[in-house]
Amino acid sequence: MGLVAIRRAARGWRRLYRETRLFAQALRSPHHPVFAHAVVTRRCNLACSYCSEFDAISKPVPTQEMLARIDRLAALGTTAVTLTGGETLLHPDLETTIARIRRHGMLAVTITNGYLLSIERIRSLNRSGLDRMQISIDNVQPDSVSMKSLRVLDQKLRWLSQYAEFQVHIHSVVGAGTAKPADALAIARRATRLGIGYSAGIVHDPSGRMQPLDQESRDVIAQIERESKPLFSFARHNPWRRNLIQGKPNDWHCPAGGRHLYVCEDGLVHYCMAQRGYPAIPLAQYTQDDIDRESRKPKSCAPWCTVFCVHRIALVDQLRTNPRQALATLFPSGEPGSAASSPPLPIRALTALFAPDRPTAGGRLLRKAALHLLSID
Ligand code: SF4
Numbered sequence: 001m002g003l004v005a006i007r008r009a010a011r012g013w014r015r016l017y018r019e020t021r022l023f024a025q026a027l028r029s030p031h032h033p034v035f036a037h038a039v040v041t042r043r044c045n046l047a048c049s050y051c052s053e054f055d056a057i058s059k060p061v062p063t064q065e066m067l068a069r070i071d072r073l074a075a076l077g078t079t080a081v082t083l084t085g086g087e088t089l090l091h092p093d094l095e096t097t098i099a100r101i102r103r104h105g106m107l108a109v110t111i112t113n114g115y116l117l118s119i120e121r122i123r124s125l126n127r128s129g130l131d132r133m134q135i136s137i138d139n140v141q142p143d144s145v146s147m148k149s150l151r152v153l154d155q156k157l158r159w160l161s162q163y164a165e166f167q168v169h170i171h172s173v174v175g176a177g178t179a180k181p182a183d184a185l186a187i188a189r190r191a192t193r194l195g196i197g198y199s200a201g202i203v204h205d206p207s208g209r210m211q212p213l214d215q216e217s218r219d220v221i222a223q224i225e226r227e228s229k230p231l232f233s234f235a236r237h238n239p240w241r242r243n244l245i246q247g248k249p250n251d252w253h254c255p256a257g258g259r260h261l262y263v264c265e266d267g268l269v270h271y272c273m274a275q276r277g278y279p280a281i282p283l284a285q286y287t288q289d290d291i292d293r294e295s296r297k298p299k300s301c302a303p304w305c306t307v308f309c310v311h312r313i314a315l316v317d318q319l320r321t322n323p324r325q326a327l328a329t330l331f332p333s334g335e336p337g338s339a340a341s342s343p344p345l346p347i348r349a350l351t352a353l354f355a356p357d358r359p360t361a362g363g364r365l366l367r368k369a370a371l372h373l374l375s376i377d
């Protein structure tokens, strides 16, 4: 085993501990943001035709301002920060920002189109303490919709598989506007061969509303899910994503604005990338009252929402408030083709510890020990 592989494995175990801690914290309390997305620059070196999140001219957010925002997110109790854009690798102090996230004990994630990756940049990101990189790849050959193509990025993926000590995840969008839905399957298979994680999202309009999926796109998503069988992933077990793929709306409560924050380049808090303008309060002035109020507020865009990271938080909140019903929703028993008829052991164990149906004295003792082990007390 090479040195990078040993370091990657060691970091993987430490990350698993920190992710378990994050999950336990989210189960334990509804009063802090679980995920925050923070824009480091609006500028992008590409111009995908479906994207409404970039321009060609914006300057990077000044580093001191970026660090102050990270400090504020930490003070609000945020457990994971995803740096986003535009293109994040265009920020000259991305690594300094990542290191600051890690210094606060939060999970550090960055989204990139991968074009600016080099071996040296990957090593620099290793040193910064980055936990996870998400690369978007939309097609096999570049076309008029997107230049984020396997053909262009394959060398970067090989470097990542060779040198990255952080986790790498490829994300594709499937649905209206993507010329060849079957490309997503080719990308998923390439990711598997390189030992890289993969997920497929659904194209949405600028308001976050899902665009209808044609039959070919649905078949592609189903095939990708058949070929990737992790023990558990919220993407795979997300009942609301399943409904959307079948063209059905969802009845759920979106906790954005409290449990999920999107901080734009101007430092304002928004619900998510698709619902910018609400509540649009400066992060520096965002308070616990804002978190609790906005978490509770109903969102009219929820039925067709495709922002799956917010689904994930809502599912964890449901596990806390009604564990039995949430587990039944996540793991429907006997459903034809369902991935699991009963929840995986780690999910059952964490739910029993932090969100028990009927608390017992023994359970309380175990919970106390687990909180101590996870350094949450
Ligand atoms: S690479 Fe990402 S940020 Fe840039 S235009 Fe494409 S989707 Fe938008």
Ligand code: SF4
Pocket: 207, 208, 209, 254, 255, 256, 271, 272, 273, 274, 275, 299, 301, 302, 303, 305, 306, 307, 310
């Ligand atoms: S439901 Fe929530 S996460 Fe989804 S688009 Fe609306 S505000 Fe954003």
